[in-house]
Amino acid sequence: MTERLPIFPLNAVLYPGLVLPLHVFEERYRRLVADLVALPEEEPRRFGVLAIKDGREVAPVTEGEGPAGPLDGLGTITGDPLEAMHHIGCVADVASVSPQADGRYELLVTGTTRFRLRSVETGGPYLVGEVETIEEQPGEGAGALAGGVERAFRAYQKRLAGARQASLSGEQELPDDPQVLSYLVAAASVLEVPVKQRLLACPDTASRLSIELELLRRETAVLAWLPSVPAVDLTRQAFSPN
Template identity: 80%
Template sequence: MTERLPLFPLNTVLYPGLVLPLHVFEERYRRLVGDLLAQPEDRPRRFGVLAIKDGREVAPVREHPGPAGPLDGLGTVTGDPLEALHHVGCIADVTDVQELPDGQYRLVVTGTTRFRLRSVETGGPYLVGTTELVEELPGEAAGALAAGVERAFRAYQKRLAGAREASLAGEQELPTDPQVLSYLVAAAAILPTPVKQELLACPDTAQRLTSELALLRRETALLAWLPSLPAHELTRQAFSPN
């Protein structure tokens, strides 16, 4: 089953079950939010979040594109937007919206379901995609893998707190459901966006947990050898203003 969704490209990855605050100030995304708010109340207010491959925002195709490549200096798509975007994303349900006096918005959205992007419409003020839902399968031995990932994640948190010269305020309770745990760890771990995207696109929970176990062990070992990393190395994440 396919569905048309307005698209909100970002320099980050949204996962099912995770909450994401957004400050919407660009005109094309203000139009997107305005269109969602104009819908009947019984219709879901949601859009698709996709990570951008090269870390820049994307916009609809210009009426008369210049000679630039897929993305010009303004981050505007001048070629096929499918080349600029990762193809597995997450549906975002708008759970709270605040309209500011200057026409900007503050949103809180919750990731719900993964989708695969099949095509993109570029004729309107913002991108609209034809999408199909991606089913989440448990895979083999997800429960046993989840136990290992939980232990590895706690060790990683302790090492990370030490590298940041911070302290953990008590041990956090982690979800017992393997799928929920896999997405929480993917969101919380400090990893480059392409790696986070790979975790989102894993075909099942067991494979995601397997990848996370290897990543957490590697990152924990790295932090043990480099206890005083510079701040930009600790984050290694591009800022996405919109």
Template identity: 75%
Template sequence: MTDRLPLFPLNTVLFPGLVLPLHVFEERYRRLVADLRELPEDAPRRFGVVAIRDGREVAPVREREEPAGPLDGLGAPGGDPLDALHPVGCVADVASVQEQPEGHYELLVTGTTRFRLRSVDATGPYLVGEVSVLTERPGEGSGALSAGVERAFRTYQKRLAGAREATLATEQQLPDDPQVLSYLVAAAASLPTHVKQELLASPDTAQRLARELELLRHESAVIARLPSLPAADLTRQAFSPN
């Protein structure tokens, strides 16, 4: 079964359960937000966040001032828009909308479910995708893997922040649910977009955790050899303009 969903291409990956702030200023995405606000009060306000494979989230500056088309900045001219986007994305539920005086919007969205992008409609002011929901399966050994990932993630946090072993007792509580942990670690780790996309698209929780264990151990070893690496915020995703 498929569904039609407005698309918001970004140079970042949204994961289920994670919160993402968005500053919406381009006309095509302002139109998307305006259309969502016009929905009935009880209707879900949601769109699909998809990571960009080829292009950028902000359209190139043109010589003449005119609104960006739905495909501006994405892929090759005349190409299939599906080729410019990663095939697995995440549904974003709009938690809050604040309209700014200049007509821009400040959004706060929460990732809910993953989807696979089947086709892209570029005939309107913004992209609309035909999507099918991806059900998350636990996979084999996800419980045991989650314990290893938690330990590896705490080591990674310490080394990235330059903290001492004694600080472990005061660190934040990590979720017990393997699936939730897998998404939190994927979002919080300082990894390239294509690697985060790989984690989002993992066939099941166990395979995502196994890949994270491998990545965290590798990154911790690299950081150990680079003690001057600056600390990073590991608790939230970066702010994304469009």
């Protein structure tokens, strides 16, 4: 199934079932949010989140204008936005909108379904894409892999807490569903955006869990050799400016 969605490029990856807070301050995305808020109450307020390649911002350029200028130090995109963004993203449902006095917005969004970007329109105030829904597939052996990932994730959390010189407040409840677990682990692990994007783009749950098992074991082994790592290096969660 294909549909048209406003596109919100980020230096972050959104996963189905996960929540992401957004601070919206760029004019074009303030316009996007304003258009969503203006929709009739019965219509869904949602947009597509796509991760930006190489830490670059994407700005639509209308006909007759020059290339977009630098935005928040994130770089300049002078060519096709399709080359600047990853093509597999996640639909974001707006859970809450808090308008600020200066025209900015504080959003809380929830990831719902993955999509593949087929084309993008750049003539308006913000990007609009034609997207195709990606159906979730369990893959072979997802159930067995989930148990290994759960154990590896708990070991990783303990090592990470030790490196941060923090303590875990009780054992975190993890979901039984392999698909939900795979996305939770992907979101909660301290990984670079390209790695998180790779996990989002996996063809099925089993493939994602298999990669996560390898990543968690590797990261846990690295943390074992780094008993005291500067917090700034370990707590770099994906920040989501617009």
